Amino acid sequence: MDFDFSHHSLTTDNLTLAHLARGAPLVQTLISLINEVEVKNHELILSLFLSEENHCLRLLATSNLPPAYCSAINQMIVDGAQQFSGRDMEASGFFSSLRDMAKTYGLHVASSAPIPYCMHGTHGLFIAHFRQAQHTSDACQQAINNAAVLASIAIAHHDAEARIRKAEDALRNNETIMALAIDGSQTGIWDRNIQTNQINYSNGWKAMLGYSPHEISSHLEESYTRIHPDDLASVKAAMQAHFDHKTDSYVVEHRIRCKDGSYKWISSRGKIVQHDASGRPSRMVGTTTDITAIRALSEELQQNVKLITSLTNEVPGLVYQYTLKPNGDAFFSYASEGIRDIYEIEAEQVAENIDAIIQLIHPEDLPRYQDSLRASAINLAPWHLEYRVVLPRQGLRWRQVDARPRKLADGSILWHGFITNITERKRIEIELEGFATIDFLTQIPNRRYFLARMGEELARIQRVAHARAAVLMCDLDHFKDVNDRHGHAAGDLVLKHFAVILRNATRKIDTAGRVGGEEFAVVLADAGIAEARIFAERIAHQIATTPVLVGDLSIYVTVSIGISVMHANDVNTDAALSRSDSALYMAKDMGRNRIEVSDV
Ligand SMILES: Nc1nc2c(ncn2[C@@H]2O[C@H](COP(=O)(O)OP(=O)(O)OP(=O)(O)O)[C@@H](O)[C@H]2O)c(=O)[nH]1
Known part of the structure; x- marks a missing residue:
């Protein structure tokens, strides 16, 4: 039986649009749409299925289709959109199996209409059933198609609203996060x-x-x-x-x-x-x-820095931080104002390298300076040293350094320390040393005492007829090389070693003394050139054949010796000393490790 669907569709449109305008839930809108179509034809049962991504159908809305039949349709797989076009359903395998299944539920598949989605594609489809087997009129199909278009609008509207709500939620969420961040950051x-x-x-x-x-x-x-x-x-x-x-x-x-x-x-x-x-x-x-x-906080920090700086600037001497990089670069990472007095330079001059300081250290003290600094770095031991500097304004001055090293994560070594002016103390020490009789390093008579003993011997010769005395000047050969190659400390051991040889070789009436850095002198009482030569040969042989042991090292040195005898008419001790010195000079000149006798 036919029905005037064209008039009816107008009412359905309005109703559906009213639902949309009200913002009614999607399923409620669709069921109302379905009811509107069904109420005009009691034999018609409409149902709306969505096509899922896995090509299955999923029931979205129906009023009268039996639930068990709906579940069975939900399981069915659809192969493509073209099968949804109503008039082609006879040709579609999907619809022939649907029709067979419908019969088991006492229903007849009447028609279907795809629910269009954008330009192409579908959301799903409307499926119409009749309770009695009958022909689907054009008007009925038209009403179903029309309902499909309305359903499509409702679904698109619903999707758009969902997207807007989602965007609004995201925006609100962002705004909340932003507000919290702004609040938290004052x-x-x-x-x-x-x-x-x-x-x-x-x-x-x-x-x-x-x-x-x-x-x-x-x-x-x-x-x-x-x-x-x-x-x-x-x-x-x-x-x-x-x-x-x-x-x-x-x-x-x-x-x-x-x-x-x-x-x-x-x-x-x-x-x-x-x-x-x-x-x-x-x-x-x-x-x-x-x-x-x-x-x-930053003002407090600046105050603290100022306090530390003025403290270090007030301390007499130079407070500093010295860095030695693994690649050998060395510089003063910090130097107090005292650097102007201690080295007569500005801190900036040594902020990148320490050449400006190296040039000021007394050349004789530089090896000791460098050796001791190296040893402090290797052993991470405190660095202590007394050394001389030659400054443009102040001239020769004594300095003392005390510093503690620390190894940093990158392999650099960082010293914190201070350098003080010890010139006055050194002057007093040297003066006091003059009064002393023993040389501190070698523990044999010092120059001052040796000259006094020589004076006594000269007086004896001048007093006692036929009294004799020989004077030997001994100078270690190439001693500078020993220092340079093995370090200053090893050089000190060699000096001590030679002093021991001299002490053991002399009698009570003789005197051996250290008269210069690596210069030694001997007065042999009651001895002439022949005895002095035998003595000289003995000590020269001993020093040449007994090495100084430094760790695994055996250091061999030789000595050059100049001999002369004292004369009763010598005006002072310098006369004999200078004759021996000339002979020594000759020995050096003739190749070293030699004994030469003054012919005067
Ligand atoms: N270790 C150590 N070295 C010293 C001491 N006093 C002086 N010297 C060093 O002795 C060295 C003397 O060197 P030179 O005068 O050039 O003589 P040399 O190298 O022995 O050469 P020749 O005498 O010509 O064979 C210098 O390097 C001084 O620094 C000291 O107390 N200890």
Whole structure:
């Protein structure tokens, strides 16, 4: 039996659109649509299935289709959109199996209509059943097609709304995160209309200064009254620089008055974000961050640095930090003002390398200086040294260094230490040493005592007829090489070793002394040239054949010796000494490791 579907479809459209306008849930809208079509034909049962991504059908809306039959359709797989076109259903394998299944539920498949989606494709399809077997009229098919279009609109509308809701949720979420971040960073936001000079502040901005949301006006001029008078010029200059395109953004730190009259330090940043049609800036937005606490902390830090600097500058001498990099680069990472007195240079001169200092160290002390520093680095042992410097203004001066090394993660070594002026102490020490009789290093008579003993011997010769005495000057050969090759400490051991040889070789009536760095002298009482030569040969042989052991090293040295005898008519001790010295000079000249006798 036929029905006037064309009149009916108009009512259905309106009803469906009314549902959409009301924002009714999708399924409710679709069921109302289905009811509207069914109510005009009692034999018709409409059902709407969505096609899933896995090519299955899923029931979305029906009023009268038996649930068990719906579940069976839900399991069916559809192979393509073309099968959904109603008139072709006879040709479709899907519909022939659907028709067989419908019969088991006492129903007859009448027709179907795809639910269009965009230009091509479908959301799914309407399937129409009849309770009695009958022909589907064109008008009926038209009504089903029309319902399919309306369903498509309802589904698209629903999808669009869902997308908008999702975007709104994401935006709200972002806004919440942004608000939390701004709150947590003690930051307020401002927005300035450059042409009207109105500024709007966020509530957080106002709260930062202790104001409630309605307490601050939006006049630019009023904002200037809150800026500390001493900072106003720099704030305006920073703003102008940005307006004049001299800066990418407006950035300034200044003080601002709070509601209670106190001042806070703030960091204000902003940027022009809009221009009017003629290109003039029209809007600027920015942030204001409370940096009072950070400023206070940095001021405290600066005070501490000042305190440490003035303390180190007050300490007499040079307080310093010295760095030795794994690649050998060395420099003073810190040097107090004392460097001007200790080395007569500026800290900057040694901030990158220490050449300026190396040049000032006395050449004789430089090897000791470098050896001891190296040893401190290798053993990570405290560095202590007394050494001489030759300064442009002060001349020869004594310095003492004391420093502690520490190894850093990158392999560098860092010393913290100080260098003091010990010139006066050294002067007294040297003076006192003059009064002493024993040489500290070798523990044999020193030069002063040796000359005194020589004087006594000369007096004896001048007093006693036929009395004799021989004078030997001994100088170790190439001693500088020993120092250079094995270090100063090894050189000291060699000096001590030779002193022991001399002490063991001399009698009570003889005197052996250290008269210079590596120079030794001997007075042999009651001895002439022949006895002196035998003595000289003995000690020369001993030193040449008994090595000094330094660790695994055996250091061999030789000695050159000059011999002369004292004369009763010598005016002083210098006479015999200088004759022996000339003979020694000859021995050196003739190739070293030799004994030469003065012929005078
Ligand atoms: N280890 C050590 N070396 C010293 C001491 N006093 C002086 N010297 C060093 O002795 C060396 C003497 O060197 P030179 O005068 O050039 O003589 P040399 O190398 O022995 O050469 P010749 O005498 O010509 O064979 C210098 O390098 C001094 O630094 C000391 O107390 N200990």
